[in-house]
Amino acid sequence: MRILVSNDDGIYSPGIAALAEVASEFGTVRVVAPDVERSSTGHAITASRPLSYRATNIKGLTAYRVNGTPADCVSLGAYHWEKVDAVLSGLNIGLNLGNSLGHSGTVAAAKQAALLGLRGIALSAPSGAEPDFEPFKPWIRRVLQLLLGDVRLPLVNVNFPRDPRGLMWARASVRRYDGRIVPVKDPAGRTLFWSTVVPIEDADAGTDRWAVEQNWISLTPLRLDPTDDAQLQDARDAWPLDDALAMAVSPGTSSPEAARSVRDDESEASLTKA
Ligand code: MN
Numbered sequence: 601m602r603i604l605v606s607n608d609d610g611i612y613s614p615g616i617a618a619l620a621e622v623a624s625e626f627g628t629v630r631v632v633a634p635d636v637e638r639s640s641t642g643h644a645i646t647a648s649r650p651l652s653y654r655a656t657n658i659k660g661l662t663a664y665r666v667n668g669t670p671a672d673c674v675s676l677g678a679y680h681w682e683k684v685d686a687v688l689s690g691l692n693i694g695l696n697l698g699n700s701l702g703h704s705g706t707v708a709a710a711k712q713a714a715l716l717g718l719r720g721i722a723l724s725a726p727s728g729a730e731p732d733f734e735p736f737k738p739w740i741r742r743v744l745q746l747l748l749g750d751v752r753l754p755l756v757n758v759n760f761p762r763d764p765r766g767l768m769w770a771r772a773s774v775r776r777y778d779g780r781i782v783p784v785k786d787p788a789g790r791t792l793f794w795s796t797v798v799p800i801e802d803a804d805a806g807t808d809r810w811a812v813e814q815n816w817i818s819l820t821p822l823r824l825d826p827t828d829d830a831q832l833q834d835a836r837d838a839w840p841l842d843d844a845l846a847m848a849v850s851p852g853t854s855s856p857e858a859a860r861s862v863r864d865d866e867s868e869a870s871l872t873k874a
Pocket residue numbers: 608609638639640692693694706
């Protein structure tokens with residue numbers, strides 16, 4: 601089994617070393633990760649400059665550091681190493697529960713794997729657990745035994761509590777946040793701002809946040825398509841637009857010209873443009 605390991609904390613994080621070490625029990629491991637910390641960069645890609653891919657060494661494993669985002673690292677890693685079976689992202693220093701699914705670079709790396717048709721697993725540990733990840737290694741091993749061995753899920757987000765009692769499946773605790781700006785003064789007396797978040801609601805039973813609060817390791821299967829199917833149906837019923845006409849007069853499969861035109865419209869850097 602070929603296992604690509606990435607993260608958003610940077611290639612020299614003790615978390616990625618711990619994860620790669622356990623992963624190497626399950627197959628051949630290659631580490632491809634950002635050269636510096638890229639936490640909270642979400643699913644950003646580096647489209648305005650080229651990327652470099654430089655060999656380094658992580659615990660005797662083949663490793664490459666990239667001047668790009670977590671998603672870039674997964675794309676580049678899969679490009680340079682064909683037939684990757686699974687991508688592991690982490691072990692992040694800091695949990696990625698519920699609302700952090702949007703801005704987490706750790707989760708984005710796993711999502712990038714799923715977008716490439718590979719399996720992606722994001723793994724996050726409590727902030728402050730570093731640098732000693734020894735107590736987590738038996739639990740990481742159990743999670744990988746399950747997710748790399750038996751369960752064929754394309755995309756899973758895993759969070760480890762400080763003192764795990766066991767594993768459970770959990771849904772994402774996506775809550776409203778009091779998205780908070782905190783002003784501070786710089787040395788010259790000018791005001792600067794911290795962008796931060798503060799949870800405002802309690803976690804519901806069965807969610808990842810609740811699971812970790814109760815010291816269970818949470819495993820949350822994710823999907824790439826965030827369409828709200830119930831809302832979509834309600835909207836179609838409540839405000840019928842031109843859907844019926846569009847379905848009636850437009851072919852089920854677009855012409856290559858139409859498909860290419862839209863691809864061009866998506867990006868200035870589209871490779872299909874002359
Ligand atoms: Mn991180």
